[in-house]
Amino acid sequence: xxxxxxxxxxxxxxxxxxxxxxxxxxxxxxxxxxxxxxxxxxxxxxxxxxxxxxxxxxxxxxxxxxx
Amino acid sequence: xxxxxxxxxxxxxxxxxxxxxxxxxxxxxxxxxxxxxxxxxxxxxxxxxxxxxxxxxxxxxxxxxxxxxxxxxxxxxxxxxxxxxxxxxxxxxxxxxxxxxxxxxxxxxxxxxxxxxxxxxxxxxxxxxxxxxxxxxxxxxxxxxxxxxxxxxxxxxxxxxxxxxxxxxxxxxxxxxx
Numbered sequence: 001x002x003x004x005x006x007x008x009x010x011x012x013x014x015x016x017x018x019x020x021x022x023x024x025x026x027x028x029x030x031x032x033x034x035x036x037x038x039x040x041x042x043x044x045x046x047x048x049x050x051x052x053x054x055x056x057x058x059x060x061x062x063x064x065x066x067x
Numbered sequence: 068x069x070x071x072x073x074x075x076x077x078x079x080x081x082x083x084x085x086x087x088x089x090x091x092x093x094x095x096x097x098x099x100x101x102x103x104x105x106x107x108x109x110x111x112x113x114x115x116x117x118x119x120x121x122x123x124x125x126x127x128x129x130x131x132x133x134x135x136x137x138x139x140x141x142x143x144x145x146x147x148x149x150x151x152x153x154x155x156x157x158x159x160x161x162x163x164x165x166x167x168x169x170x171x172x173x174x175x176x177x178x179x180x181x182x183x184x185x186x187x188x189x190x191x192x193x194x195x196x197x198x199x200x201x202x203x204x205x206x207x208x209x210x211x212x213x214x215x216x217x218x219x220x221x222x223x224x225x226x227x228x229x230x231x232x233x234x235x236x237x238x239x240x241x242x243x244x245x
Contacts (some may be wrong), residue, residue, distance in 0.1 A: 003110045033201075040168075042166055043166045043168060044165050044168070044169065044179075047209065054113050057167050059165045062165075064165045064167060065102060065165075065167055065179050
């Protein structure tokens with residue numbers, strides 16, 4: 001099995017890792033009950049009660065699945 | 068007819084894909100709503116809707132074609148009796164896919180695919196009725212257009228024939244006089 005001959009330098013490791021970037025998600029902006037919310041497009045959203053407990057997934061006013 | 072899918076088969080090969088799709092479809096007809104990956108849901112949609120179309124036709128030949136794909140007789144019976152009756156007036160689009168985010172273990176995008184069993188909305192029903200009425204009205208108009216044309220043609224023929232007959236009669240008279 002082929003193995004590395006030399007230890008990789010801290011500089012090389014950090015140079016490689018500096019290229020890791022998080023992609024910005026495309027969000028849609030909607031106004032719900034007077035509050036602006038950002039959410040993923042074309043995807044069911046979690047409905048929560050006032051205490052913040054997750055109830056079910058909803059999409060276009062239709063219950064889709066349980067959480 | 069669904070468009071043939073391009074790219075690699077689901078599962079390990081063509082046979083595996085056939086089995087996967089048949090199993091997914093039978094589970095969908097049994098439970099009316101299943102959670103699966105987005106890729107599988109998209110491949111299942113045309114497959115399942117084609118089976119529903121067979122169920123709506125409802126004759127023995129189509130039942131045997133469906134039984135060749137789904138081996139569970141109970142599920143096929145349910146498809147041909149309950150589901151076919153519930154989607155009787157729906158002009159296609161028997162399934163609905165809703166994306167529900169990524170799976171925890173492998174971050175695979177998941178979706179819920181379900182049968183659309185609720186009755187058509189009032190607006191959809193009106194549109195369907197209007198198109199049906201238009202179809203009914205169209206042949207009547209065509210017949211009405213055709214009928215006068217035929218009559219005029221007959222009249223023309225008669226007018227053409229009548230002078231010819233008279234001329235012939237005159238000729239014969241002349242001949243007898245001579």
